[in-house]
Each structure stands twice: as C-alpha cells, then as structure tokens.
Amino acid sequence: MNYLLTTLTKKQEVDSMIRDTIDKVLVLCFGRASDSIFLQLDEILYKSVREVSKFATVALVDIDSDDVQVYIKYFDITLIPSTVFFFNAHHMKMDCGSADHTKWVGTFLRKQDFVDVVEAIYRGAMKGKLIVTCPLPPDRIPKFQLLYKDV
Amino acid sequence: MPIQNPNPNKKKKKHSNQDDDEDDTVQGKQQTQFEFCKVCRLNHNQGRRHIYFPNHKKALSSFLYRFQSKFKNDVAFYLKKPMPLRPEHAALNRLWCVFCDFDILEYDSSFACGNAIAHLASAEHLKGLKSFLWKYGGGMDRMDSFRISESDFTKWEKKCKLLKSEAAGGGSHGSLIGPLNDIHNESKSEYVNSFDKNKLDCLTSDVKCSNSVVPLQDHTIERSQISHSKICTVGPQILHAGTGVGLGARTPNGLPGFFGNQHYTHSVPKEGPAYSCPNDGKVYPYEGIAIGDGHSQGTSSEESRLQTQENGGGNVHSGAPPPWFSAAEKIQLDNKLNQGLGDLVSSLGEQMKTSKLNPKRVGAAWAERRKIELELEKRGELVRHDFGADWLPNFGRVWQSGSRKDSRKEFLGENKTWRKVDSQIEKPSQLQPYISKRMRTENTAE
Numbered sequence: 001m002n003y004l005l006t007t008l009t010k011k012q013e014v015d016s017m018i019r020d021t022i023d024k025v026l027v028l029c030f031g032r033a034s035d036s037i038f039l040q041l042d043e044i045l046y047k048s049v050r051e052v053s054k055f056a057t058v059a060l061v062d063i064d065s066d067d068v069q070v071y072i073k074y075f076d077i078t079l080i081p082s083t084v085f086f087f088n089a090h091h092m093k094m095d096c097g098s099a100d101h102t103k104w105v106g107t108f109l110r111k112q113d114f115v116d117v118v119e120a121i122y123r124g125a126m127k128g129k130l131i132v133t134c135p136l137p138p139d140r141i142p143k144f145q146l147l148y149k150d151v
Numbered sequence: 152m153p154i155q156n157p158n159p160n161k162k163k164k165k166h167s168n169q170d171d172d173e174d175d176t177v178q179g180k181q182q183t184q185f186e187f188c189k190v191c192r193l194n195h196n197q198g199r200r201h202i203y204f205p206n207h208k209k210a211l212s213s214f215l216y217r218f219q220s221k222f223k224n225d226v227a228f229y230l231k232k233p234m235p236l237r238p239e240h241a242a243l244n245r246l247w248c249v250f251c252d253f254d255i256l257e258y259d260s261s262f263a264c265g266n267a268i269a270h271l272a273s274a275e276h277l278k279g280l281k282s283f284l285w286k287y288g289g290g291m292d293r294m295d296s297f298r299i300s301e302s303d304f305t306k307w308e309k310k311c312k313l314l315k316s317e318a319a320g321g322g323s324h325g326s327l328i329g330p331l332n333d334i335h336n337e338s339k340s341e342y343v344n345s346f347d348k349n350k351l352d353c354l355t356s357d358v359k360c361s362n363s364v365v366p367l368q369d370h371t372i373e374r375s376q377i378s379h380s381k382i383c384t385v386g387p388q389i390l391h392a393g394t395g396v397g398l399g400a401r402t403p404n405g406l407p408g409f410f411g412n413q414h415y416t417h418s419v420p421k422e423g424p425a426y427s428c429p430n431d432g433k434v435y436p437y438e439g440i441a442i443g444d445g446h447s448q449g450t451s452s453e454e455s456r457l458q459t460q461e462n463g464g465g466n467v468h469s470g471a472p473p474p475w476f477s478a479a480e481k482i483q484l485d486n487k488l489n490q491g492l493g494d495l496v497s498s499l500g501e502q503m504k505t506s507k508l509n510p511k512r513v514g515a516a517w518a519e520r521r522k523i524e525l526e527l528e529k530r531g532e533l534v535r536h537d538f539g540a541d542w543l544p545n546f547g548r549v550w551q552s553g554s555r556k557d558s559r560k561e562f563l564g565e566n567k568t569w570r571k572v573d574s575q576i577e578k579p580s581q582l583q584p585y586i587s588k589r590m591r592t593e594n595t596a597e
Binding site: 015018019020022023070073074075076086087088089090091092093102124125126127128129130 | 508509511512513514515517518521522525542543544545546547548555562565566
C-alpha cells in the first residue's frame, strides 16, 4: 500500500502510537483501503501531513484487521471513514454540529479544512480543553445519521 | 449653577433658582444652605446626604489615607523610638492636623515630632477628630488610628526623659549623632571621644579596625606597567628623544647617551619615582619627542610581552584559562567541556521547551511522566515495560454520561460479557448438508 500513509494493523502499534506522541495531536483515521471516500481522505491527509507535522501526527488504521477490533468497539466506529483525535493520550472531542462529538466522520473537502480542524484541536488542547468547536462552516462538514446504540 | 429641583410639588413662592441661601424649613429635607466639604473640596447643598455619596467616600478614603501614612511613617516611628530633634531638622517635622485644622510646628521641641505627639494625644485633638468624623462620615471605629492613646503617650514621655538623662550624664555620644550610627556606635565611640585630640590616629585606627578596603600601597602589575610606560614616556621627553631602547635599530640623531638611556630605563623599576638622569639633559626637537613616544610605547609593550610570557602566553582575549588553573586541570576541563557541550545544549533545549509549554494543557502530567520514561529508556536505565494488551486510552464514548474512567470500565465490562457470549457461541453444531424431509423419510423408510 504505497499510496497510503502509515497504516496500523495491530493494537500494540496503535498503543505505541498513542503513547509516544507527546505534545502533539494524533490523528487516527479508521477505514478500509477499498473505500473511495477513505482514499480521498487519505489523499488530503497525505498532502497536509508535512504542513501540520510540527504539531500533529497522522496515522491510518485498517478496520479489517482483527487486532484492532477492540478499538473499533471502544471508539464506537460504525461509519467509515472515522477520524479520532488524541492529545497526550487523551481523547479530544470536537463539536461539529452533529450528534457525535467524539470523532470526525467522513472526509475533508479541502486540505485547508483539515489543517483548520487540527489547529483548532491543538489550540484547545494547549489551553486544557478536552472539547473544541469546529472552525468550519456547516456546509463544509459532511453530514451523517447517527444510529442510537440499541437500534 | 445647576440646581436640583427634586420636589415638583413645591409652591411657586419658593423658587430655588432665586432663593439659594434661604433655609427651606417647610420642605426641610430636600435643600439646605450651601456648605463646603473639606474632603471633596466642594460646595454642596445636599446637607447630610453628601457624606454618603460615592464620590465623597472615595475622596474621604484618599484623604484619610494620606494623613495616616504621614502619621505612621513619621509620628508613629518617633513614638516608638524617641529621638532628640536638631534645630535644622525642625523645619521638616511639621505636621498639619487635618481634623483640627492646625499646623504643628516643632521649633521649640527637644524631640522629633514632640509637639505632634503631644497634640495627637491631647483631648482637644480627640474632640476635633470626633467632630470631623461625625461631619464627614469617616467611621467612628477608626478613631484610634488617628490619635495617640494616653498609655502610649506616657511611655513616650518616659523614654524621652531617659534619653535626656542619658545625654546629660555624658554617656555615649551616639545618641547625638542619631540612629544612623547605631551599628557603629560601639566601635566608634572611642574614636569620637578622642576626635579632638588626633584626627589622623582616628582615621587610621578606623581604617584598620573596620576592615575597610585599604588603598593600594603597592602597584599591581598593570599599574607598574603604566607607571613604567609613563616614566618611559616622560623620561625621553625630558631627557632624550628617540631612545629606541631595546629596539636598537631606530636611533635618530645618533644619540650619545643611547646606552646610558638603556641603562636608565631598566633601572627605573628599582629606583622608583626618584629617578636620576645619568644622561645629559638635552632636549630634542618635536620630532624626536614623537618618535620617543612611539619607542616608549614599544618598550612598554615589550615589557608587557615579557610579563605575559611569564604567564603562559595567553590572556582573557585569547581565551586562555586564568593562571590559577594548573595545566592538568585545564586538560580535564577541555575534555569535560567537549563532552558536556552536546548534552548541555540538548538539555537546555528541552528545558526551554518544557518551560514554554502550558502546564495546563491536556495531558500535561502524563506527557511529563512519559518524557521522563522515554529518556530513561534511552539511557538504558529503565527497561521498557510493555503496557498490557488491555491498555486503552482515555476516551469519552458517544453515549456516555459519566467521566471517562467510567466509560473505560463500562467498556471493559461490556467486553467481558461479549467475550463470554462469544465463547458460548463458539460451540456451534457441526454443519451438515441439508436433507429434505422427503429424503429423510425415504431414508428412514428404507
């Protein structure tokens, strides 16, 4: 998979990634390589990785691998692609106007959108906030329907 | 002047615009005659209401604060430590009592702030203070901070009497000098007493006893160089020009006294300022003098060179270590420096970084711990212990209601039940091909 960023397949890899990223935002994107939206997301991430490299690290997680299923359950990942943000091993939430604040569902329309989102997370984290508001206007945020857990 | 007319139902007879000074007894409460508020420095006709206005309150607090600071700094200090007052300082010790509108002068008092203390303890001042506070609303509970109680006053008087008696008895003169010399009182008392007899003796004894810095009696190396160079410059100017001592090559005008001069300059350190001129006292023209200057500077530099050579051929500017470092130590230092430099820079950089980062940021404590752990792992001191396979990061779940720890526990609990269910399901019945009923019945029939 040359055309993707560093893809993690094992829980231990994910763990070490979370634990070793200190004072930087960790962007974990869950998805599968066959999904076109995931590939589009990956394209945007690949272009922006270098620009955010000073304050963010980006990694992809393959949801088809067995080892990572724990995380998929833990993070309640049902829609693909889903992006979860971490800072110093703490999960960062973002209020995008949708029902689910714990992750970002879907892709980013532009590279700049991604950079803005990561910047907002970083700023909030540095101030000590665990939840931040999304800097993007609502038309740029992909909409999705969140299913209630028992449905 | 803008005048308030709060009562619209007033009778037309008594227009406040025209009758300012009339006492309005019918209406009574609303308007009184104008009076001057000393605190706000304002003419007002609000009567007793004025003291409750916020502007007045502010002005009053600053007013009282100013008086209180003077009181505390000067009067209270001298109350505790009475000191005799010199006439020249009397002019500075005046105090204006704001409550009594009375200026307290100290020209005829023997002690600092004596009159002021006496006034502040007196009954008249108390009366004035009370009336002021009632009139301007300062708060009657603060009275004691603006006056001196009788007990304090009597104590002060006693101290003053003691001082007087001491002074009369002719004890230490330290009291006359004032509080400044208290520390030195013991050591200097004997000098002061004998001051009239022998000033010089006092000075020298003072100098020796007080361990003060004694002016240099011997020239330091620099000074000796300078003095030598000065002497060198002076010498040729007066006696000879262009001596070129030691340089040899430049000897203009074929000086007869060349060798003598050489001898002269080298003999200068020994002879000191009282140098004799073994050479003939020829004064050469200006050129000679200029050249002489150049040469003399050359000589001084030579001398300095000689001396630095003794020191090891280096100085501060060349980066050489100071002479008190032995050679062996120097080598050790160099090695250490080279090794430590890299570490220093990196550690400094880290320190800078950590000092800049917000300590309130998310996961700050965890990050610091983790950094230390990583550093230890790098050094090899701490063996990397892998976190258990069950480690989960701090995550706030979607439908959670409690804290994040709760969400983790919840998840682990769910996980266990899920695993149990799984294991139970994992005993499935073996898969068998489908046999239709007809087939089965046929089989059984057969």
